[in-house]
Amino acid sequence: MSSIQGIFETHVQVTNLEKAKSFYGESLELKQVLELPERRVVFYELNDTQIFGIWEVEKGEWHHSHFAFHVSLPFMTRATSWLKERNIKPLESFGLQPKEPLVHTWLPMVSIYFKDSDGNTLEFGARLPHPPLEKPGVIYWSDWERLHQAQEN
Template sequence: MIQGLYETHIQVNNLENSVRFYTEVLGLKLAHMDETRPIAFLWIGEGKSFMLGLWEQKENLQPRHFAFSSSKEDILNYSVDFLKKKDLKPYNFLKDGIDEPMVFAWMPALAIYFNDPDGNQLEFISVLEGEGKPELGVISYEEWMKHQ
């Protein structure tokens, strides 16, 4: 029955500003805007495969978390510079001040985090090949490669 996750929705304080952030900064495509609700739908990737809904909420904003699928190569070689050039602060899962991607060894998956203007926690993630090693915890990619 379930083949994947098609869409997710988050709350934003200012719909216009958030649409600008997700389209101009992150490169998503505006699919539809309904100002009577107010909500915007954005395409993630190609072929209408995934969608993000932005709901304007002026009070009691509840930040959420979700992850964008990325390639291992893009995360390792491009993500940190990409985020910094967009004036976004990349951080790892440990929030230890190191702005390098880290591996969740239990999956395994490589990830780097950043926030949108409303404090929603966003992530670029790539599932790595091989078996998970939960005993390693969350480690640097270099450390992960030593165990391969």
């Protein structure tokens, strides 16, 4: 078994640090713990064991990133409206409209996708307490719930 217990620190590139600080600090409500203006970097603390950094780079150096923030399952019930309240548009994913969160059936994990101020693809994700399906896929959360209610009856 691996000794790795999770991701301690991760970083993302942005092209406008001030705009990104507004997005991550104000819109997503992350706690800023350090800014190094001379290096054009800001660090946020996600919890007692995780650090997230945003680094400003020139537009020609910027590379698209994708990562998921771990959130609670109860938060996911309101994640779509929470994003919209902050003028953050949930994204169509896997051919499904963003009317509600989606379930990755092979984990299983409920998630919702959106973009930051630079176009990095972000995701809120929470594990579900059910066993995974044998065939991997992505379905609406309401369909997942109906599937499990039918199995219980």
